[in-house]
Amino acid sequence: MNTSRWRMTVLVAGHAVDDLYQGAVPAVVPFLVAERSYSYLAAAGITVAATLLSSVVQPLFGVLTDRRPLPWLVPAGMTVAGAGIGLCGLGDSYLLTWLAIALSGLGVAAYHPEAARLARRVARDGHVGMSWFAVGGNAGFALGPVLVTPVLALGGLGASPLLMIPALMGGVVTLVAMRGVRGADAVEARVGQDDWRQFGRLTVVVIARSMVTFGLSTFLALWVAQRAGGLIAGSVALVLLFGIGALGTLLGGVLAGRWGRIRVVRVSYALAVPSVAGIAIAPGPAVYLFVALAALTLYAPFSLHTTLGQDYLPNRLGTASGMTLGLAVSVGGLAAPVVGALASATTLQWALLSLLVLPVVAWVAARGLAEPARCAF
Template structure:
């Protein structure tokens, strides 16, 4: 399980690396806004769309080798993106990285569920690994490229090569038995569809917050450092919330934890837009815990609603539904331009309300998990 948590951090590091690479591409190659957006599109949307496909494939046959292979390909794509002058070459390299990220997730989530022995806390640690890796992406990329420029991108492959080597042992995990034999039961597509609505609403809220929070707090409290500190609070409290979600699920059950979390998130997100001065940091922390506590529970619920299609469930809950939420960021920007940023952030509070309303119809799956 420790290997899987670490590998999830390394894999998702390359998702977080893309937005950090884009400014260097713009500076050295004079990419415009459309070209920069195309790079982000190659990494996120393409990756999220193909994740369910990889999930479908792993449902038919266990493929533990996809964990080291996907991670290595993700690193290779980022490592190659700075070497060619052609925009097409760069776009394809970023797309290759996105495919590697996509290939990793469904099989890794299945293995994590097995390695954690159906533990809520174990799966929370696995989810935390991904969150931490995403946050560390810019931390790795910025100093490397600031020192060596785009020619230094091959250095960014090192974590993937190390992680891929360490996870080669996962190829030996027994996976010959079918998922039906191990997780038997009937698929409940209705409940899975409702859960997908919950995840998309949550994702739209978190994408919107992470995109505009620093700008808002810098204006509200004063100074760029104040805005950056707000992001530190958001991601730090979110990491704590991810682990807390597993603990609470062991005591309250997953469905109740999800419902309570989103009920708390509504006033917390609204408070970010309304509370004056440094008190905004408290609202950011509460909102982060509330929005991140259900994160790992979404994955295990999806797996239990589709017990014969664990890979597909993981591909949707970790990939497609999460990335679709990214469409909220441009919408929030458009609303802010038409009114003001405070009004746009207030509207974000509606989204956890939508998640709460959808979660009201969720039923506890027949398959249970332990604390």
């Protein structure tokens, strides 16, 4: 295996480990609700903890990596993300739990901009290569509930330190693999005008998509547990959402090579509207079908957001990555308390139905997108 392929493999696997801890947050929520009797609003606050600090600092990490390559942030961010999740179950204090989850969000923020820059470089500007990198993150989301559910089901919240193990192992492997990376190897000179107008429109698309996916991931397990019976049924729905989402991300890269990125983005969000509606309306186990459809339609554009953002801002790859993978995504998590408050005031079903407006917003905003003037593909 040549050096580039080895590094890409490590980046894909590392992205899976890092985003495992993002996927762990919604999986931890039902156990916090069951063991500590948290309300819907308090549960949503846990999601805010994972996204608030990340949403503020991730673009700053992007700006930093535009000025100077910082490959050490990749293993360091991954390790901190795992440490935060590992500490979240210790003690009964809501504040300490919130701070531990926030620490995990900080680690995620440090990881993504530099990792996305390196992946774009190693993938040599290929749709499918970047899709694989994004698939790594989606797979990590899917593995979050797979890891969290048996550990906490058997050992309770006190067993949460065991969840640090993948981050510690992944951090060591990534550190070794990235040891030879220098500035010239990590940063490729780009030319062309930065199109901030198109990038701003893309940011609206990404935020709307993020809000609906965070809303679903935060409350899907609780909703399916009510509809299909039990915490295990809810965890299965999360695994399906993130697992099918990983396949959807790879499919999006393949389809973009045939149809173009913009068309894939527009069609995906149009089809997401009935898919999300079905989750809130479908009876019993039929909800799983709509979870799968929503996963395909909401995740197919995921890697395309990043490559479009990087092509709209060809001279600021770190900033573009920090925004599309960071700020815009994390800000979506801040909508979770609104959904939680609506669920407390009405029902969880009506709260999920309220999410329908978001793929509509994404579709409308995407209609104004155009392929970048300078496109690397």
